[in-house]
Amino acid sequence: MAQPDDMFGDDDYPAYTMGRAAEITGASQDFLRRLDELKLIAPSRSAGGHRRYSRYQLRLAARAREMVDQGTPLEAACRIIILEDQLEEARRQNEEYRRRPEADT
Template sequence: MTADDSFARLDDDDYPAYTIGRAAEMIGASPAFLRAIGEARLITPLRSEGGHRRYSRYQLRIAARVRELVDQDTAIEDACRIVALQDQLEEALALNEQLRTAAHPAA
């Protein structure tokens, strides 16, 4: 691996760079909170060779959205469902727009 390869990972939203402690600190939550989100199967952290959880920036953004809902007194399981459904809706709307554009290209 070259130095360029290593630096490229700094921009990769999916690179599992953060330990559970650092990830929890970054989103203002506890490690137990991140484990609960994992148990709800909203995010699945990758594991290091030693078996430690590692989180990506993308996963931390999802966790932060759940934390905001939990801070508003939403149960963690419900918050996970809400975030998952919001993401599914966003994907469906984007796909719908792509299909609409393909069916009716601009003149």
């Protein structure tokens, strides 16, 4: 288990309850449940079975809410965000690959 000092800098640590996540993102709890159903975010569960969200997941939820507020259908917004996330990860991996010395290739 992560030590408390490590958790503050960890964007993936599930620190937020559903109520707090809804408050932070400006979304309803039902909206957050839909994001889970649409597989945009998969919150962790506490020992009691309650959803717990990370900062990274809250950023995705806030982006989805923003897109829906601008008229994008929720399903489309989730798919766009997933694709953007995959593209960013591919770019990051490509950059790491480019930085490797020739001997590693």
